[in-house]
Amino acid sequence: MIVLLLGCGEQVVEVYDGDTFLLANGEKVRLLGINAPEIGEPGSDIARDYLENLLLHHRVRLVREDVDRDKYGRLLRYVYLGNRFINEEMVARGYAESYFLDENDRLKPRFDSIEIVACKNRRGLWAFNVYQPPVTVDEKFRIIDWREAEKYYYQNVTVEGKIVRTHRTKRVCFLNFDPDYRHTLTGVIFASDLSKFPKDPQKFYLNKKVRITGLIKQYKGAPEIIIKDPAQIEIIR
Template sequence: MLLMRKFLSLFLSVIIISTFNISAIALEINEDLKIKQNKVRNLDEIYVAKVIDGDTIKTAAGKKIRFIGVDTPEIGSFNKKVEYYGKKASKFTTEKLEGKMVYLDYDVKKYDKYKRILAYVFLKDGTFFNAKLLKAGYAELLTMPPNVNYVELFKELVKEARENKRGLWDKDKDSDKQLPIISWKKADEYIGKKVIIKGEVIDTYDSGEAIFLNFSKEYWNTFSAVIFSRDEYKFSINPTQYYLHKKVRIKGKIKKYKEAPEIIIQEPVQIKIED
């Protein structure tokens, strides 16, 4: 019976590895965001026939390659609106990759639900292209578990790009001068509108999935600001402690959730402590 269990365990492991094409180990990336030349030769070589957008390419055989860990702004295809910096990101990828040979490395999961190949892309000189997109501000971080080989590197690159306002981070489409400044008590009157809300955070709560900044003891039916756990890494401080008992200004679009108004804080620049 014990021998049979060991055999079944080994059999299942083989199935899992075959299904997800598990990569052996993350490659060593130097400070110039490159791998050693001898490592490039061990990767899958493909010809980029077409760049679809900033984070997706197509091979001569018609296969689509989706870059792991990055998300460039939309360029208006497939009935999606054009997003800020989308065209520039697409142009950058086109200039660097289209009509050239590139080299692919993979992670645990090789395909997404659209049957696109999920890959890390390297140039002939060893440049890690996914990382370059993040460092230059052409893309945001998009974590794709279980494909997380370079997630810590990617987080650092995004943080650096954001702090230095590179690329898509150098924007403020909703200038403070253009938005109405209101008290949190009037949030209900501005559902669906972009505003700047003023008030004091009197209570905070971390559910594990999100952090809630509350402005009233009756938080269930009054305004709250929400920071989802997927965005917490962007903050260099602990929001639950840092904003508690502080007067703040929060910028964003007011939405209604369970009859209460809220603003989703996706970027640290959306919230500022008042002097």
């Protein structure tokens, strides 16, 4: 881990959403270990307002880990306002999810535990079906065809269909129900959760008829389900 403490801190002059803000020196900062709704998504204004009320016009202390910037050039940082650990607070209050690309990150267990408490107590955005709650095998939801996914945004359902295309990157594994993946339903497994699933899930689930249970969200104009646990996906044949 590389730690960088910026003296007395830089002033926050603008908050874009629940996990990104602008410093007076022109640098954009993306909070590490969390993910909040993108601008325009349900709950994005609530998460942004909470972070804005915390940080706007205040000086913050930034802590760097191994990776300095993301692909958009934003600083990747843990953020402190006095003794308040802002990344952790956003998860604890329910305005952001725990989100790590590296399953071995030292803070992942801590943030995951805090997220579970926030979910159980329906804090912040957990009260509005914005995030994917844990799914247990005994829960029953409406079963729909994958082509109907767009009718059920921000509802928990079970989607049935065949995985006809998959793709895996360092950050995510995509399970697609149609070759036209940009406009149709996608199942998404993030790298931090891959250890829970069968080895090479992009091969394991390809050409299988499955049922995926979860919250249907909209991402870049198309439906998706975040698959955090193998209990969410059942192979029919």
